[in-house]
Amino acid sequence: MNTIETVSVRFVRPYQAYKAGQVVDVTAGLARSLELQRYAVRHTEPQLAFATAPEPASLERAEAPVAKKRRKRNA
Numbered sequence: 001m002n003t004i005e006t007v008s009v010r011f012v013r014p015y016q017a018y019k020a021g022q023v024v025d026v027t028a029g030l031a032r033s034l035e036l037q038r039y040a041v042r043h044t045e046p047q048l049a050f051a052t053a054p055e056p057a058s059l060e061r062a063e064a065p066v067a068k069k070r071r072k073r074n075a
Contacts, residue, residue, distance in 0.1 A: 007031040009040040 006025045011018045015034070018024060023043050026034070034040035 008043040008045075009034055010043040011040045013039055015039040 005028045007028050008023055008025050009031050010023045011020055011034075013020050031040070031042065035042065
């Protein structure tokens with residue numbers, strides 16, 4: 001079974017139904033054609049690594065006060 005290779009491209013100018021700045025997955029052949037015609041550029045997701053620091057043991061958290069019930073106005 002053959003699988004079709006897809007590539008993410010970001011359009012730099014409008015093309016048919018696509019708007020500038022839109023990121024779309026297209027086939028590799030179409031991606032190459034769009035690049036050659038300068039409608040789109042290949043889009044790669046940035047490789048970001050996130051880390052979380054442990055919370056200090058003596059951390060105090062502020063809690064929002066409970067809202068009071070509003071009184072109905074007499075008409």
